[in-house]
Amino acid sequence: MSPNAHTRQPRLETLAVHAGAAPDPTTGAVMTPIYQTSTYAQTDVAQHKGYEYSRTDNPTRTALQTALAALEGGRHALAFASGMAAIDTLLRLLRPGDHILSGNDVYGGTFRLFDKVLAHYGLSFSFVDTADPAAVAAALRPNTRLVWLETPTNPMLRLSDIAAIAALAHPAGAWLGVDNTFASPALQNPLALGADFVVHSTTKYIGGHSDVVGGAIVLNDTPLYEQLKFLQNAIGAVPGPMDCFLTLRGIKTLALRMAQHCRNATQVARFLADHPAVAQVIYPGLESHPQYELARRQMAGPGGMISFLLYGGAAAARTVARQTRYFTLAESLGGVESLIELPAPMTHASVADSPLAVDPGLVRISVGIESADDLIADLAQALALC
DSSP, X not given: OOTTTTTSOOOHHHHHHHTTOOOOTTTOOSSOOOOOOSBOOOSBTTBOSSOSBTTTOOHHHHHHHHHHXXXXXXXXXXXXXXXXXXXXXXXXXSOTTOXXXXXXXXXXXXXXXXXXXXXXXXXXXXXXXXXXXXXXXXXXXXXXXXXXXXXXXXTTOOOOOHHHHHHHHGGGTOEEEEEOTTTOTTTOOGGGGTOSEXXXXXXXXXXXXXXXXXXXXXXXXXXXXXXXXXXXXXXXXXXXXXXHHHHHHHHTTHHHHHHHHHHHHHXXXXXXXXXXXXXXXXXXXXXXXXXXXXXXXXXSXXXXXXXXXXXXHHHHHHHHXXXXXXXXXXXXXXXSSOEEEOTXXXXXXXXXXXXXXXXXXXXXXXXXXXXXXXXXXXXXHHHTTO
């Protein structure tokens, strides 16, 4: 072993296994215990051992938050009951009259929260193509307090140049928040590129097994962390200890799973690009993607998400979605199993009557870790029915 083996920063594969996972000091348990308790005995009046009530803090959640911060290269992390709870809590840092500049291709639930809920509390929102830094610069206002990115976006897989947009947002007095759900910390670390906040739906790639719902915020700024920690406790949208345990378990294989997701998705995307029934394939790992070079520069891999359009339009898309066997027709993404869905009537139904409306013929697939040959054969038999 080299003399500095214990001093250099460990790589992601090591962090995923060990961050937040010190053996239990009482029993020596290697796996983080599930502290299934709501309250904690105090040593005296208002004196405790760091934990008083599990909405405020729980040791299993502390371990998860430590792991999440390490994976994103951040100082602090906060875990939530869902990705939407994380976004909602983050936006409570803002005040009536503040403006939020968002990408115009975001998850339908995010748009619904922005447009149908938070807009009624004095916040204003505008939506632009954040793949174009010039469009972001033109849309900034004196009262812009937050620039909100998804990169890659959901469902069109557009990429935004995080460093370039941070360089625009910060001089304008705005924070930069990045939803990193589609990439995961294994493929992209927005804090290192200038983001102030990284948000995840940990339901997806971080959990990785479609058996738990959760969210997270990761950041470096300690005063902002303290504000968010106050909000986390005051609002109370926190995950239970079992949810935290399941997410920690998923994290341990994150690096392995993401490598396989990327390998499989690249093969599936190339198959689709060559298929006569497919009109367009949208995947950051294909040279046809408009931000292909940015993906190579900003991400460690192209990810496991693919969107595509068929020459047969919406009718053909519905046929394919109904006929696959290994691609399960279901919402969500990022699990070990492959999923297929039509965003327009499913995950993005809430944007149907807005400028963010999705082509009803768009198919979105989350490529799992099964055999790529089997996945391609499954899509081939479904496409043959178009």
